[in-house]
Amino acid sequence: MDFKKYLVEGNKKVQLQDYATKEDHGFTEDELRDEILPESIDKLKELHWRLHAAEKRGIVVVLQAMDAAGKDEAISYIFSNLxxxxxxxxxxxxxxxTELKHDYLWRIRxxxxxxxxxxxxxxxxxxExxxxxxxxxxLKDEMYPEDMExxxxxxxRYRQIKDFEQHLDENGFEVIKFFFNMSKEEQRERLLERLKNPEKNWEFSFNDIKERRHWDTYQEAFEDMLEHTSTDFAPWYVLPADDELYSRYVITEVMVDCLNKIDPQFPEISDEDQEKLDEAIEELENEEN
Structure with a gap:
């Protein structure tokens, strides 16, 4: 997969209309669900085992979107396998x-x-x-310097966030960010499904409708965010989020690529521990049933 086409170049003007919310990727839904995604997730699972065993590096995954764009579902579908x-x-x-009494990055830690x-x-x-x-x-007066408009x-804040993410990167934590680029019509359909389906009513918040009224302003805020905070050490990827299965595939492949670059390895056992391991094996094999 050429997932680099979803990558946002830093400090380059971003217009979300230039990014597809759905595309003709050539896969059927059955192929994605039954073959392609499971295979990609298996690769991710194996690499994650090695990352966990090595305990040397970590990965921070950021998910941002409008309501109903598929963040929760992506977490359940992909990361529940790890x-x-x-x-x-x-x-x-x-x-x-309590959080408002601290700086805005405090609660993230x-x-x-x-x-x-x-x-x-x-x-x-x-x-933020x-x-x-x-x-x-x-945005209250106490949240920024007195002499600032x-x-x-x-x-x-863009500068502070980039500094924060660079700090994480330089201390061994990769930062990967995904923006779920959903069309307004697709959100409408998903919200209506939540409203009309008794099994999905619990997912609905009346605040979703309230925030939808600010759709255009949110799009502008997202564009500004993507333009000013996508960096080499903490890149943004814009997902075609109207297609949930394919978006999950993009996420998984980006994660696999990141872990392949880290190349985590299972720890090597010392000679002393190997001796103890051999003794334990011998004891168990010779144990009477």
Whole structure:
């Protein structure tokens, strides 16, 4: 797969209309579901085992999108296949009262993975350059320098976020970011399905409708975010999210590529431990039933 076509070049003007929300990739739904995705996930699973065993590097995966774009489903479909000990998932919504008393990156730290883990941020620190930009009343005076105008906050935060992600990268944690590029019509259909299907009513929030009314403003905020925060050390990938199965395939292949570059290896056993291992094998083999 040529997943690099979904990669956002840093500091290059981004217009989401230039990225497909669905494309003719040549696979049938059955092929993706029954053959291609399982094979890709198996590769990811094996590499993740090695990452977890080595405990030298970690990966931070950022998922951002409008409501109903498929983030939760991608987590369940892909990452539930990985060993639980090597996986950490965190979801970030509107900041709590306690979180608002700290800097906006403070709450993210708790969701970061340890070495040997893949950490999934279902929404993330990027909420702080999206929601407050759309709903300007969310940005309080105490959240930025006194001599700064509100419009100057966003370039400052983009720089801070890039510094934060570079810090993670330089300390052994890869950062990979996926934006689910869903069409407005597709969101409409998915929200209607949630409303009309009794088995999916629990997924629906009336706030989804409220936020949908700001669709165009959100798209502008996403474009600005992608343009100013995609870097070599923490790239953004724009997924054709109207096609859920294919988007999951892109995510999996990007993850496999990242892990192949890390090339984690199972730890080598020392001579002393090998001797103990041989003794344990001998003891068990000679044990009376």
């Amino acid at each position: 060993t639980a000990q090597g996986l950490k998932t965190a979801s970030f919504q509107k900041p709590s009262e 708790e969701g970061l993975p340890a070495r040997g883990q893949v950490g999934i941020l279902n929404r993330s620190h990027y909420e 350059v999206i929601a407050p930009k759309v709903h300007k009343d969310q 509100k419009d100057e906050v966003w370039p400052m």
